[in-house]
Amino acid sequence: MESSFPTSPTEGVPGSVADPTESERLHRNLTPAIAELEDPRGFFRYAVATLAALAVALGAVLTFNAIVDPFSLIGWRIVPPAVETDRSIKLDLIGKLTTNPQVVVLGSSRSRQAEPTFIDTLTGLKTGFNAGVTGGDAADAWVMVRNIAARFPRGKRAYIWFVDYKLATEGINPQLAEDPHSRPYLGNRSVSFSLADVGTYLGFQATEASYRVVKACIEGHCHGRVAYNADGSLKGAALKFLPEDAPSLKASVAEKLAAVKHQPRRLPPFTSNQFTYFDDALAFMNAHGATPVIVLNPLYPSVYRFLQKRHSQRDAEALAELHKLQKRYRFAVVDCSNIHVWGGKARDFNNATHVNRRNMRRMLRYIVAHSDGALTR
């Protein structure tokens, strides 16, 4: 019977022989048909052209992205970045506050529908400030809290902090790190433009973002249309332009469900260092007499139900950290993740994770009622 394996060391290799001599072995490694190998000048041109085209193409991409600076990594601000600049806006607004905000809202974009004036009507407090920012995590909250405290050192404040697993910090937002108001509170933990950012600005994602920014400027709406009131709440006109306002809620929910289903089952666990800003912020608030109210963000009902069935590692880690911290710090936890608990409506979502103003008001009523007096005078 014939062997099904090649019977010689070089069988199956074009141009090979059974027992190759040294030169033949080298020939075997030269198998690709190089038609014009005898023309070294041709190869010189080819090699130089390859290198030049590579360098020019990458150089052009890097220059374009560096000038547009879509993720605000460098901080030119020649054109508005593709990401929202709400960190700087909120820090500027804090600097302009004339009275101490008696209630401060913290969190990500999921918290920015909260209106301080509405909270005041529920709590009897007189002033408030919404310091929630896009993609905000514990480092953002820490900087906001410290800036307000620096502005009104003797003022007493209550805090509503909307959280999800982002109570851990997975890297400080470059905008936050670059803002002069943040630097005193980030110490040596801040970041600046680094070699890794060169990679970011060489990528398709950054190039697409730059293209969008430039296109928007050419079309005449260069500056963002999401504007804020002096108390950090969204201006009414801005509600139509929120990036989280999905054209189709159904599609957004389907997308979120697919993302949850496809996320890896096992992620590297958070380290204790990643909770440092959260710890520091709680300690600071407690030291200044406040008992913050930690609110677990709501989810669209079908997403919530799915996550109840499928263990979410990140949520579990965040909850475990909260339980651990309850022994060390004073804070109240209000779990709003299930909207049925606080009378939320599924139709009043902007997308799978962001409620609109109507739902936010319903939720705030529940939060104030279940905050163990932390928000009332």
Add this chain to the structure above:
Amino acid sequence: MLFNSYVFLFGFLPPVLVGCWALRHKNLRLLFLTLASWAFYAWWDWRFLPLMLSTTTVDYIAALMIHRTDVARRRNMWLVGSLAVNLGLLGYFKYAGFFLNSLNGIGKAIGAPVGLPDLHILLPIGISFYTFNSMSYTIDVWRKRVEPTKHILEYTTFVALFPHLIAGPIVRFVDLQPQLRAPRPKLTSEAAGVGAYFFTCGLVKKLLLADQLSPHVDALFANSTHLGFVGSWAAAIGYALQLYFDFSGYSDMAVGLAWLIGFRFPQNFNSPYKAVNVSDFWRRWHMSLSAWFRDYLFIPLGGSRRGPKRTVVNLVVTMFLAGLWHGAAWTFVVWGLVHGLALGVHGVLKNLGLTPKSVLVNRVVTFLYVVAAFVIFRAPNLHVAGTILWRMLGTAGVESWSTLQAFMPGRFVVLLLGLLVFAQFAPNTWELKLRPRLVYGLATGVAAAVAVMSIAVPHPFIYFQF
């Protein structure tokens, strides 16, 4: 360090190229390449560098000792010692956990729990490749097919050379020895051009083809119970293409890098999906590994010289071990056995003259068989593999339109069909006629730039896990 990462392309490669060609003296250049390769390896996890150094040292000494004596017993003793160290380390790091888990499972199944500890051993990257490189050297010296080198830098460079260190091709000493003994004095424009061509082809295959298939294939395998006939075939074919473009892309990059530092590596893929039978497939797929198993296992077992039955047994044993080489999991074992049986059956049918005469039929049958077998290779366990294979037979019917839309977006379908046609009919990297014209150089540079732009989140090569 991945070839498809910024740190490699802009941080590691340029200084290595400059250093390599600036050092004209052989010893200095080999020392530089050895140190650079060790740094390349240590970048992943420096704690495993001593492991590679220990096998390098053992095999270097063992080969010299084998060559020094003609006493068969001593030669055998040194060979066995070298193989024991290599296979012992490979066995411990790669298979110990698997075997203990399997024994625990068997004990539990028969009602006699063994209670062996659950080991969590980190697999040193590239161990399967450099161990096989190294073992082939001592075996070849023992067989008197190659003279051992006394020049330790020649040997350390052979084992550690970074283009092949992590995922092959598995290079024999006999292939590299002349190149190590007399390194090229300078980087010629031919070598630079050919190196750039191969490396760019590899980058494009990996970043613009395999990585684009990856999320869709992952989603299909993760939702195997929702798939019907179309989805299960899309998963199987999608993975077969992803694996081919991923691994052949890596091999092309390795070949290109070798050219750029003055070496030539053998071909590792030769249009495997054009194979007309399973035997032909193995002459075209991961050629350096199949040649290794042929020369160091199949032929020593008796090859095809001891009659049809023994040949089939040898094929099955060889492919069982080839499957196990890929990873410590039952899926790889079964995948190897499935190929071993196919090779045996093909041999028998061929001898009886029962194989189809039509090349087209042979190609289609071989492709479908190989694709189905890759389902076992890719699946997280045999249960998922069984589910997908069962559905490929049409047992779950055809999916609803909405399911198809959810799992198979138009972009994926176009890419899948395009690559299927490409893999079946287009010439491979080694067959393409490289014409060193200015316009092709510009096109190569732009293709490389586009590939580099998609690096932002580097995906490891599939074969890195082996």
